[in-house]
Amino acid sequence: MNNRNSGCRVAVFGATGLVGRTMLQILEERNFPATDIVPLASPRSLGQTVSFRGKEYPLQVPSAEAFEGVDIALFSAGGSASLEWAPVAATAGAVVIDNSSAFRMAEGVPLVVPEVNPEAIFKEDGTPEMIIANPNCSTIQMVVVLKPLQDRYGLKRVVVSTYQSVTGKGKAGRDALESELAGEEQEEFTHFHQIAFNAVPQIDSFTENGYTKEEMKMVNETHKILGDSTLAVSPTTVRIPVYGGHGESLNVELGKDFEIEEVRELLRHSPGIVLQDDPSARLYPMPLTSYEKDDVFVGRIRPDYWQPRTLNMWVVADNLRKGAATNAVQIAEVVLAGKA
Template structure:
């Protein structure tokens, strides 16, 4: 019997990337695509076959084995538990369940071992958190991280299609009538990702701080973040300063990262080789480079991390979780 796989938010940027990734998978499944009422009845082609978009009410009647949610936290809060009640596994790409102490926040390369058959609602971490944790986790195991200072340079695709439309319109016309951001993004950087909180940090910055600690499972790490929106399409970049409790050697840092699954070291500054969004676009790995000692602080390093936020930062990670559930025969 074929697996029944549903995608909620199939017409969005992440949903479409999910389908692109699934096209190359050998897993046999019946696919059901759901989106907002505006898209119901429209058709999407997948592996040479036409699929009609259905409403989420109709999707639940199909009793899917796994549902990939990528439609925002409100939809997830309203519907995830309803799918749970009919026995579906929900892998949610929103922030709805990430900090829920009863829900697992999963990056398969780091903590898939935590998943049990009973875990029916599984949270996919924030895109900028995933690439950060992929680098921090193997280093923390060896050197014990004391403090992290991270500044992110985040693609407009992290906000969605309307933000991409704003950028493209500003490129062509110099302005956009439908602004998603409070300012022009073309030829500009905006030191704000998501809304500001009372503590002066944005929601995005607090996601980075809190989710990273939960994934690495160590609240003793001090983390501070600044998130910046940049006029880039290919992926998110991060400048990260790490202070360890133990003495570190750069060659050993590179050796550890070279052996880390899902990570590619690009670090040859003499030949101008380092990670950039233009090279990460469409790829599933996390790229790291500019690895060097911070001479101003003991046991500290600076690194530069880049990853496609729509792939490993969202769609790829969710599908990796789904494959884990299948391999474990939970589904």
């Protein structure tokens, strides 16, 4: 990495997208010590500017020169852009934090959720890896909650059904719902089918085994992040007409017996988690209340009375924030701190 101690230059690639814009916003909110930013996008955005701390920055297209002097490059411009430009940025000396799926499962590329495995960011010599992958949104919020359970009780099995926000498909996904609700004719459906007043049990395309890519990400990324490829993860991912964040219904089999109140206290005191679990006050996580928040919200924690050592819970997080931009900026913070 370039000049770590004298403030830092941050590139945001995909700066006009929903995640890119949120990254810029979160860099501001968290007072990230960026002395300068370099917003990058595809050529069709040339001529536009983005605003950061009251200053306008012209959009640039990526090039070897654009990454010169950049310390940290946050990528959210899609998988093929990442494959093309992440090596260029890394060669220029930038630590790339990549929100696409391009490098997530690559050997030697850490896949990081700072509350879970921040140590993976650094090589043995203490320097950061030059390409660090940001996990998929639906994986991030799940592993934040699973990690404390893994440490305390061990994990055997997770059955997860998701309730995913239209913003998982970025601006196009959000616009599609708005347009459908406005009764506009759709040339094609961004969410495969009408999403207004619907639930679509397909996110991303199908793989050979009958699971979608989104579902297999939840399996494979969870294995990598939690460092346990024996963990049974059985996912069903569903798009629903909400903006605020992804919901997940989790049935989790632990390695040993637990007291439910102990689980609640454990999660309440775990990093990145806000416990919202008071049924009598109708308090539980919801997409509406997680919107624009950086935390992972968990509630409806209760024993599965029908299966030993198993519990149910309900987890919600803003997929654009903790599920994408916030997690990436948090990784950048750890990189900058120089230690996990």
